[in-house]
Amino acid sequence: MNRVRALMPWWCYDDSWHRTLSQYLLKFLGYILWCSAAALGLGGLSVILMCGNYKSLLQESFLSLSGWLAVAVAIFLLPTGLLAMSLSAKSTRYRQGTLMYLLLILLCLEVSSAVLARFHSLQASSELRSAMRYLVSQYNGTLSKDPSGRVMDKMQRRLRCCGVQNYTDWLKTTDSSWHLPGESHRVPKSCCKERSSGCTGDVSHLDLIFQEGCLKKLENWFQFLLLYVFWCCVILSVLGLLIIVINGLLMRHQAFSSFQLLDSYTFI
Incomplete structure (x- = not known):
């Protein structure tokens, strides 16, 4: 053995x-x-x-x-x-x-x-x-009845941002039909920091609106995940x-x- x-x-x-x-x-x-x-x-x-x-x-x-x-x-x-x-x-x-x-x-x-x-x-x-x-x-x-027309408002409120790169993107839009007659350039009210502060989106009061764009924030979230x-x-x-x-x-x-x-x- x-x-x-x-x-x-x-x-x-x-x-x-x-x-x-x-x-x-x-x-x-x-x-x-x-x-x-x-x-x-x-x-x-x-x-x-x-x-x-x-x-x-x-x-x-x-x-x-x-x-x-x-x-x-x-x-x-x-x-x-x-x-x-x-x-x-x-x-x-x-x-x-x-x-x-x-x-x-x-x-x-x-x-x-x-x-x-x-x-x-x-x-x-x-x-x-x-x-x-x-x-x-x-x-x-x-006030648009098109759901896609409210996408930017929802996104700007959720991410606390304004525009694509920054708030100036709203000043470059060719379609200004949503602006009130006789008013200066403004951004949507969804860009306002405080909805109850009387903010109308007037760019002359930058302290009341978000100035950072939404693209960078959303891009960072997707990239991270x-x-x-x-x-x-x-x-x-x-x-x-x-x-x-x-x-x-x-x-x-x-x-x-x-x-x-x-x-x-x-x-x-």
């Missing part, structure tokens, strides 16, 4: 500490994946809600697709993380193989979500700028690759467990 054992490679019988370390790492990384589902899901939902609040500016955009894909990844992380945490020394090859397939699918989803979020973060600025400039040029007052989703997916992709390597090592160790039959009393 000792002669048989001496002929066996070292990795066939003296690897218990390798398996133990791999199992602990797998459980720890699985816990991180499971907890990361909440962080990524929150980012994806924020992108979806942001696109819903400003859908008039992104009517022909697929920007919300980044959020939906991030939510799908977050949902997929839950069973994958739980399965990684539940693996033990007696885990079957079927469970380890299932985890490997889940990780591969998850890796594809994460890479797709990261690429899409990065692409949309670069594209969002130009889309927002062109849409906001169009709305300013078509603005005809707060999309880059948040992007980096979450990148980090999770790296963790997924690490789990694939560790799970592969466990499957490799289990593959050589059949050599333990040589240690049986039948060979004495």
Whole structure:
């Protein structure tokens, strides 16, 4: 028996500490994946809600697709993380193989979500700028029956801003039908800091209106959310690759467990 054992490679019988370390790492990384589902899901939902609040500016955009894909990844992380945490020394090859397939699918989803979020973060600025400039040029007052005509008012009140780049964008509009006859140039009342202060939007009282434009504020929000989703997916992709390597090592160790039959009393 000792002669048989001496002929066996070292990795066939003296690897218990390798398996133990791999199992602990797998459980720890699985816990991180499971907890990361909440962080990524929150980012994806924020992108979806942001696109819903400003859908008039992104009517022909697929920007919300980044959020939906991030939510799908977050949902997929839950069973994958739980399965990684539940693996033990007696885990079957079927469970380890299932985890490997889940990780591969998850890796594809994460890479797709990261690429899409990065692409949309670069594209969002130009889309927002062109849409906001169009709305300013078509603005005809707060009493407009057209829902798109009230988009700028809602956005300026919500973001506490005025115009696209700044308040002077309203002074450059060619359509001045919403101005009252005989009045000096003014901005919409939605630019007023305090609605009950008697502000009429007259530019001669700049202290009563917001002077910062809406584009920069809205652009910063979109950039923050999309880059948040992007980096979450990148980090999770790296963790997924690490789990694939560790799970592969466990499957490799289990593959050589059949050599333990040589240690049986039948060979004495």
